Amino acid sequence: MQVLRVTAMTRRFADLHLRINIKNPQGTQRLISKAARLGYSQVSFALTSNPSGDELAKLKAMCHDAKVDFVSRADFYPRSEMDLTRFLRKFRRQFEVICILCDNKEVARQAAKDRRVDLLNFGSLDYHKRFFDRAEAELASGCLAALEVDVKPLLVLEGPPRVRLLMSLRREVAVAQEFHVPIVVSSGLSEARLMRMPKDMASLTFLFGLDEASSLDTVSTNPAVIVKRNREKLSNRFVAPGITIVREDQT
């Protein structure tokens, strides 16, 4: 009799937006240990200052000791289109994930149509400063950008501000789904006490209308796809999309 073996597909979870102060190694260590304990296998940090190579190496070593995969990430707050392109030209090949914090419409539109941008983050709680509308989603769907949603405001806000934020998020998520823009849910936290297990973090997406499978994708598949794609691009074997060096001629 033929025996079929089915291996359970286990999801690997990622939190691509932890905030740390690189000058505070104890706090950083605490966050990394907690992330590992809660079941994250990939973490990334939005650094408060420009890190040196030495500091990044230390961070990588801390993650390695805690058995979590370190993903390098750069966040940028561009003031204009020019500012954005200058930043991308300089840093795209140095970091695995590029996140653009969109504070004005000009920047948001340019970031959505630039294939070098991985994540679009609309951090403002002001309804008028969240530019993820249908036009933005259409541009992002033609490129590779994903919408990043931080859960921190959902944990720290209460009452009418949280209601307004949930309204905005519900609208943005519906637009993103309509245009097949991937959604990445990150914590955006700097305090270990507010960190949640990946499935608990995903469950917060029920508040703005995601179903169970999509909510789990936001903390596992969607970030993993971005990291994998960029690691391939940054490897020495990458030539162009679809072309990689398989073997080099030794002669």
Added chain:
Amino acid sequence: MKRVKRRYLALQVECEIQPTEREFIDAVWAAVTRLYGEVGASQTGLALISFNVERAVAVIRVSLASLNMVRASLATITSLAGKEGSVQVLSVSGTLKALFSNRK
């Protein structure tokens, strides 16, 4: 009448102090009420099954239809008994027997 399907949740309580059973369930009810209002909270069928103070592990029962509501509400808990704390879902099961065997 159609039988109500239920789910049991094992929860890990993390807090600066050791909250009592009353303080814990009050925090859960408050979180559900804040997010979904009194009508929404009344539809969850929430009940505390057990609370182990030493291990800070609680078991609650909710209706299957409101499982996602309760999970989202639990994730928003940031304080218990006036102190900073959080509640993490360890496992979810349809029966208490399976819940305890999964936990071992």
